[in-house]
Amino acid sequence: MKEKHPIVKAIAQFIFFVGRFMLSLRYKVKLSNLDVIDKGRPVLFLPNHQAVVDPMLLVSFIYPHKNVVPVVTSTYYDLPVLNKFFKNWGAVRVSDLEAGSRNVNVLNEIIQSATRAFEHKRSIVIYPSGQIAGQGLERILNKKSAFEIVKNLPDDVQIVGVRISGLWGSMWSKAWTGKSPEFVSSVFKGIGYILVNLVFFSPRRKVSIAFEDITAECRQKAIGADRKEFNSYLEGFYNEKGVEEPSFVKHYFFQQSGRGVPQKNVGVDPASSMISTQKISFPFAIEKGVDKIVAQKLEVNISTFSAESKLVNDLGADSLGIVEIIEEIEKKFKVDTVTEIAGFNRVGDLYLLANGDLQKQVELPPCSFGKQSPFSNYIKVKSLNNIPAQFIERFSSNKYLPFAYDAMLGESTRKDFLLKACVVAEIIKKKCRTERIGIMLPALQSTSLLVMACYLAGKVPVMLNWTVGKKILGYCVKEADIKQIFTATAFVDKIKDKLPTSVIEKLVMMEKEVKNAGFGVKLTGLIKSKLPKILIDPEDCSDIAVILFTSGSESLPKAVPLTHGNIVNDLKSTMDSVNISMNAVLMGILPPFHSFGFSVLSILPLITGVRIAYYPDPTDGKGVVRSIHHTKASLLVTAPSFLKIILSHAHRHELDSIEYVVSGSEALSKDIREHFEHMLPKATMIEGYGITECSPVLSLNPLEKQKEGSVGKVIKNVECRITDLETEQVVENNMEGMICFKGKNVFNGYLNVDLETPFVEIEDEVYYKTGDLGYLDDEGYLFITGRLKRFIKSAGEMISLPFIENILLSRFGEEEEKVLAVEGSDEGKVPQIVLYTTKPIGIKEANECLRENNAPPIAKITRVELLESIPLLGTGKVDYKVLKEMVVDNGNK
Numbered sequence: 001m002k003e004k005h006p007i008v009k010a011i012a013q014f015i016f017f018v019g020r021f022m023l024s025l026r027y028k029v030k031l032s033n034l035d036v037i038d039k040g041r042p043v044l045f046l047p048n049h050q051a052v053v054d055p056m057l058l059v060s061f062i063y064p065h066k067n068v069v070p071v072v073t074s075t076y077y078d079l080p081v082l083n084k085f086f087k088n089w090g091a092v093r094v095s096d097l098e099a100g101s102r103n104v105n106v107l108n109e110i111i112q113s114a115t116r117a118f119e120h121k122r123s124i125v126i127y128p129s130g131q132i133a134g135q136g137l138e139r140i141l142n143k144k145s146a147f148e149i150v151k152n153l154p155d156d157v158q159i160v161g162v163r164i165s166g167l168w169g170s171m172w173s174k175a176w177t178g179k180s181p182e183f184v185s186s187v188f189k190g191i192g193y194i195l196v197n198l199v200f201f202s203p204r205r206k207v208s209i210a211f212e213d214i215t216a217e218c219r220q221k222a223i224g225a226d227r228k229e230f231n232s233y234l235e236g237f238y239n240e241k242g243v244e245e246p247s248f249v250k251h252y253f254f255q256q257s258g259r260g261v262p263q264k265n266v267g268v269d270p271a272s273s274m275i276s277t278q279k280i281s282f283p284f285a286i287e288k289g290v291d292k293i294v295a296q297k298l299e300v301n302i303s304t305f306s307a308e309s310k311l312v313n314d315l316g317a318d319s320l321g322i323v324e325i326i327e328e329i330e331k332k333f334k335v336d337t338v339t340e341i342a343g344f345n346r347v348g349d350l351y352l353l354a355n356g357d358l359q360k361q362v363e364l365p366p367c368s369f370g371k372q373s374p375f376s377n378y379i380k381v382k383s384l385n386n387i388p389a390q391f392i393e394r395f396s397s398n399k400y401l402p403f404a405y406d407a408m409l410g411e412s413t414r415k416d417f418l419l420k421a422c423v424v425a426e427i428i429k430k431k432c433r434t435e436r437i438g439i440m441l442p443a444l445q446s447t448s449l450l451v452m453a454c455y456l457a458g459k460v461p462v463m464l465n466w467t468v469g470k471k472i473l474g475y476c477v478k479e480a481d482i483k484q485i486f487t488a489t490a491f492v493d494k495i496k497d498k499l500p501t502s503v504i505e506k507l508v509m510m511e512k513e514v515k516n517a518g519f520g521v522k523l524t525g526l527i528k529s530k531l532p533k534i535l536i537d538p539e540d541c542s543d544i545a546v547i548l549f550t551s552g553s554e555s556l557p558k559a560v561p562l563t564h565g566n567i568v569n570d571l572k573s574t575m576d577s578v579n580i581s582m583n584a585v586l587m588g589i590l591p592p593f594h595s596f597g598f599s600v601l602s603i604l605p606l607i608t609g610v611r612i613a614y615y616p617d618p619t620d621g622k623g624v625v626r627s628i629h630h631t632k633a634s635l636l637v638t639a640p641s642f643l644k645i646i647l648s649h650a651h652r653h654e655l656d657s658i659e660y661v662v663s664g665s666e667a668l669s670k671d672i673r674e675h676f677e678h679m680l681p682k683a684t685m686i687e688g689y690g691i692t693e694c695s696p697v698l699s700l701n702p703l704e705k706q707k708e709g710s711v712g713k714v715i716k717n718v719e720c721r722i723t724d725l726e727t728e729q730v731v732e733n734n735m736e737g738m739i740c741f742k743g744k745n746v747f748n749g750y751l752n753v754d755l756e757t758p759f760v761e762i763e764d765e766v767y768y769k770t771g772d773l774g775y776l777d778d779e780g781y782l783f784i785t786g787r788l789k790r791f792i793k794s795a796g797e798m799i800s801l802p803f804i805e806n807i808l809l810s811r812f813g814e815e816e817e818k819v820l821a822v823e824g825s826d827e828g829k830v831p832q833i834v835l836y837t838t839k840p841i842g843i844k845e846a847n848e849c850l851r852e853n854n855a856p857p858i859a860k861i862t863r864v865e866l867l868e869s870i871p872l873l874g875t876g877k878v879d880y881k882v883l884k885e886m887v888v889d890n891g892n893k
Contacts, residue, residue, distance in 0.1 A: 020060045023053075025194055025202050029061050032210040037066055038158045043123040044114070046146055046214070047162035048138040048238040049131065051172035052181055054164050058125065058209060068123045071110060114149050118157050128234050130318040132180060136168050136245060138238035140231040141316015142298050147230045150222040161214040161237050166207040169246030176246070193251045205249040212237075228299075231316070282307075282351045284675075285621060285648030286333070290350045293328045297321055307348035315347075329354050334620060356622050365410030368402055369611055370632030370657065375582035379610050381572035386564035387545055388455040389538035390607035391421075396532055404445045404605070405631055406614040412445060414609065418532065421449050423525030425456035427513050430521060431484070432459060435542060438477065438485030438506065440464040442616035443588045446510060448602045450486055451592075455541050462547040465557075465593040467874030470500040472557060476549050477503055479559050479752065484508050491616075545603075547751065548595055550692050551873055556881075559751035560595075560692050570695035570745035571604050573715040577700055578686065580635065580660065585611045587633035587658075589618040589642060591874055595696035596664055600637050618642040618876070621649030632657040639665035640672050641818070641876030647675050655680055664688040664697075666877055667784065669809070673708075687711055689782065691770055693758065694718075695745040699782050710781040718743035720782065721762050722775055728760060736775045736785055740767035790880065792826040792833070799824070799859050804833065807853045812841055818870045822861075823883035834887050835864045 023029070037043060043066060047058055059068050110126070117124050128146035129138055140146075150159065169175045171186060194202055214237065221230040287307070295302040298315050311317040317325070322344055330337055333354040344350060383390050395403075399415035412420075428437065437459045441447040454461040462480045466473060477485070485506045492499070492507060528535045545564040549557035586605060590597030605612040613631040615624050618638065624646050628636070634657050638646070643663060646655075658680055668687050676685055684703060689711035690696030698720075701712030714720045721730050722737040731737045740760060746768045749757070760769045774784040790801045805822040812820055820837040835846050846861045865886070871879040 020063075022194075023057055023060060024204075025199065026190065026204060027053075027057060027207050028204040029057060029207045029209060031061060032208065034062075034065055034211060036211050036213045037062075037160055039066065041156050041158055042118045042121050042154075043068075043158045043160050044118075044149065044153065045123065045125045045160050045162055046128055046218075046234065047125065047209075048133070048164055049127040049129050050133050050164055050167040050244075051170050052132060052183060052186070053170065053172040054167055055125065055127075057167075057207060058162065058164065061209065066123055068125055069117055071113065071124060071126055110145055111148055111152060115152065115154075118154050128231070130320075131312070132174060133168065134174050134178070134313055136175075136243040138235060139313055139316065140235050142228065142300070142321065143231060143316060143318040144227065144320065145318070146234065147222055147227045150218050150230070153219070153222075158213065159215040159218045161212045161218075161234070163210045163212070163238060163240070164207065165241075165244055166205060166247070168244045169248055170205060171251075173246070197251075197253050201253040203250050203253055203255075205247075281651070282355055283621075283625075283649045283651060285645065286351055286354045288648075289332060290329060290347065290354050293325055293332065294347060294350065297325050297328065305347055307346065307351060309347045310345060311347065311350075312345070325350065326353065333622075362407075364407055364626070364630050365405075367405050367411055367613070367631045369405065369411075369585045369613065372402065373583045374398075374401060377582050378575075378579045379582050379584065379604070379608050380575050381568060381604075381607060383607075384565070384568055384572065386455075386538060386541065387568065387603060387607055388452070388536075388541060390568070391452055391455075392532045392536060392538055394607060394609045398609070401609070402611060403609065404448065404612050404614070406445050406616070407627070409445050415529075417445075417449065419526065419529040421452045421456060422529040422532070422536075423517065423522055424449060424453035424510075424514065426521045426525045426528075427517050428453055428457040428459060428486075431508065431513060432457075434481075434483045436460045436462050436480055436482055436547065438462045438464050438480070438482040439592070440466055440485050440487045440507075441491060441510075442591055443597060443601065443614045443618075444616055445614055446488065447592050447614075448606060448612075450510065451546075451598075451602055452606055455538075455545075456536060458541045460542050460544050460547065463549075463593040463598055465549060465591070465874050466495050466498055468557065470498065470503075473498070474500040474502050476557055476559070477506065480547050482506065486510050546598060548593065548598060548692050551877060558755060560747055561751055562695050562747055566695040566745050566747055567599050567603055568607070569717065569743070570697055570715075571599060571607070573717045573743070573745065574600075574697045574700065575604075575608075577713075577715045578703060582608070582610055584635045584659070585613060585631060585633045585657075587624070587628055587631070587636045588612050588614040589616075589624055589636075589638060591618070593874065594639075594665070595692040596637060596639075596690060599695055599697070600662075619645060621645040625650040625654050628658065629654045634659045635662065636660070637662045637664075639663065639876050640668045641666065641872075643668075643676065644672050647672070647679050650679065652679055655683075658683050660684050660686055662686045662688060662700075664690050671813075689784065691741075691768075691772075693747045693768060694741055694743070695747070697745075698741055707777075707781050710777075710783050712782065713780050714741075714782060718745060719767075720776065721767055723760070723762060725773075728762070730762060731775075733776050733778050736773055739770045739772045739774050739782070739784075741770065742767045792824045792831050799831075799833070801833070804850060804855060804859055804861075807850055807855060808835065808841075808846060810853070811849045812837070812839060818872065818878060821870050821878045821880070821883060823880055823887050825884065825887045827888065830862075832862050832887055833860065834883075835861045836867050836870060836883055836886070837864065838867055838869060840866065 045068065047054065062068060114124055114126070126146055126149060128140050128143055130143050130145060167173055171189070172181055174180060217233060218230070221233050291302050294300070294305070294315070298317055298321055300315055305315060309315060311322055326344065329335070329350060335353060335356050383393070395414045395418045400413050402411050403414045403417050405411045437454055439447065439450050439461050441450070451461050462482055464473065464476060464485065483506060485503065486508050488511055489509045543563045544561045545567050546562050548560045548562065550560060551557065586601060588597070588601035590601055592598050592602055601612065604610065613627060613633050615627040617623060619642065636658055638661065640663055643661065661676065661680070661683060663685060664687070673685065686701055686703070688700045689698050691698060697715060698718060699712045699714045701707070701710065706712070719742045721740045722735065723729060723740060724731050724737050740762060742765055758769055759766050771787060772784055773786045774782060776782055786800045786802050792799050792801065801822050801824055808820055808822065819839050820835060820841070822833065822835055824831065824833040835841065841864060843861055843864045846864060850859060871882040873879050
């Protein structure tokens with residue numbers, strides 16, 4: 001900020017003189033206590049802000065006494081006429097957040113600009129409220145700018161408080177409309193009034209501008225107290241005389257009367273709201289998630305506000321605070337970026353943003369599932385032939401029946417699907433020489449189509465989990481000896497940062513291969529789709545139907561080869577154990593690398609023809625709910641983690657079509673079940689239990705009788721034994737032990753033969769040892785009590801980590817996200833049980849919770865570690881392997 005040339009100073013003085021003259025035609029300004037302004041040092045002026053015109057009045061009328069540099073928002077600074085003047089004058093330009101700027105560093109801009117001005121002995125004007133008043137009182141509440149500037153203020157700067165009164169009710173205020181006046185049109189309107197009044201006969205509004213030295217008080221509040229106390233002091237200073245009533249001064253000297261008595265509460269509640277004309281209720285996760293963000297950003301108690309609370313007047317948010325809240329909501333709820341923040345006046349407006357109501361939703365392709373009920377039988381697996389044989393048999397009849405749906409491809413008939421599968425099979429034959437083919441795609445028609453195309457091409461699909469991290473993904477690809485991985489460009493663009501170079505080099509983009517396929521390839525596929533029973537040999541494929549990987553939640557993932565016989569027998573036994581109408585519409589959200597997602601949501605529709613709708617992201621609650629509502633899906637297969645997200649983002653009517661929810665993969669908590677019963681009182685919950693190595697379904701709760709806490713009865717043609725952990729002898733009913741299974745659904749062993757065998761001999765028969773602990777009751781219902789590997793030994797006693805975790809979850813857990821997990825280790829001298837949490841839970845508080853809930857004295861937390869988020873697998877399970885490594889690493893330090 002260099003010293004201005006004398007000519008520039010003279011021009012500025014002339015402009016301010018003209019400005020004072022013009023303003024004096026309409027405003028009779030009285031300045032009080034000018035003598036408190038120290039002319040020998042820089043001054044920070046902190047005025048209240050009644051109207052858009054008060055900066056012009058303040059700066060113009062004190063210019064003869066003190067040269068002041070204002071802070072001007074970009075909206076006014078960049079106006080063509082004013083821009084050059086502001087620039088030459090040395091005014092400080094800052095981004096106008098209300099006008100759509102997303103510059104969250106605007107506060108730093110103001111502080112840095114103010115500091116530079118003070119270094120050059122300039123005086124500046126800052127409005128602590130950040131915007132013109134919305135009522136007859138000045139409200140500052142949680143605003144940051146003045147507090148931060150004063151906190152960093154050089155010692156030689158004087159602070160002068162400025163009380164402006166008389167402008168509340170002018171056309172430049174919000175008093176009559178509740179909205180900020182438009183600057184340019186108001187200027188022309190004001191000039192028009194002056195001309196109509198023959199310049200010198202304009203009625204004049206009385207305006208008082210009083211100054212007071214508040215240096216000592218402000219410095220003490222900024223340094224010795226907190227922001228709220230500082231702002232409270234300023235509010236008290238500005239509002240010393242109480243609420244100012246809006247005053248009307250007639251615009252023309254020949255008017256007979258003024259505007260009249262203002263309506264009751266005019267100006268008290270200026271904030272319009274987008275929510276007033278739209279929905280007034282929102283899903284639980286939306287309200288709670290937004291409330292949490294608002295409370296955190298504005299440092300207010302979450303219980304003190306509601307949807308109707310005004311962000312500015314009630315919660316004290318400034319434009320910066322609102323932008324920060326909006327950006328966090330956009331990130332958390334995955335909604336499009338908004339450019340206009342002026343409409344966000346109430347908390348309820350933020351609910352609209354989080355719920356996706358302010359973004360233009362892409363119209364979904366039409367779906368006829370809800371209009372058709374073409375079947376009269378139940379979903380049954382009628383044959384034990386391999387998967388492609390059953391697919392060809394099923395899809396050769398009723399060709400024009402709708403089969404699959406997703407938002408990318410829309411609705412496909414059986415004929416469409418068979419044709420595409422045959423064409424892609426020919427592409428695979430030409431492109432791939434090795435037997436195993438990697439598939440890395442979410443739940444989509446294209447994924448199931450690729451799986452079937454692999455079978456028709458005589459290949460083995462290997463389903464890859466892209467959420468496990470680069471190192472483990474690379475390990476899985478190497479373990480299965482995969483040379484090519486089929487995927488899609490749009491999907492890879494979203495997850496590329498999760499892929500190691502060794503995987504990226506193997507990617508084959510499906511859509512490009514289809515586009516570039518030659519005429520001969522497409523013609524061959526077309527002909528085979530017309531005569532599949534004659535031209536396709538379904539037996540010309542490997543016995544292995546798929547290679548899946550275990551979740552790897554507690555160790556490195558294991559490659560699990562499942563045969564056609566494993567999967568088909570499991571699905572047949574499952575559907576023989578429960579009667580679901582063929583008119584059901586399955587909602588497929590589980591990723592196909594998930595064993596339930598692969599067998600139940602890919603293979604079952606392919607061999608039975610039951611209709612299926614896919615949605616690729618199970619964590620996108622709003623998207624899943626919208627897809628369910630659009631397709632009229634009636635059967636949802638999911639994991640409790642995903643179910644919780646879906647229920648939290650839905651209104652009851654949006655899930656009306658759901659008749660059954662099949663829950664597996666992890667324990668179903670009491671809270672989620674209660675939420676399900678509240679949201680879907682007419683639907684039936686079928687809780688099940690399965691393991692990747694068993695294809696995966698092992699038990700289901702019967703429709704006719706369910707037991708809380710049980711995963712149901714073992715499915716038909718599968719045998720279960722519970723054995724003692726020490727003797728490996730079969731125990732009696734109601735006694736806990738190791739859960740073991742035998743059946744045609746159980747795999748033959750891991751791909752890596754060097755791994756320890758998971759099989760045990762029980763009563764001269766070979767059983768698969770699950771690693772899970774539980775018991776069978778007298779009616780044959782299975783109860784899971786824990787996992788052997790999630791036990792640690794302390795003082796000779798086995799301590800269940802899930803038991804401890806569930807107690808803590810009952811006290812500290814939250815509905816919409818995982819906030820804690822417990823992991824431990826007994827490898828060192830002293831056993832460790834560590835609580836990992838995203839919440840500030842003290843070790844004493846955690847152990848008191850355990851004692852109050854009858855945990856044994858030996859079961860206690862030894863350490864608490866605060867994390868930004870709990871590590872999760874793509875299936876929604878906690879990644880205990882990562883936590884176990886953290887326990888061991890920190891224990892060795």
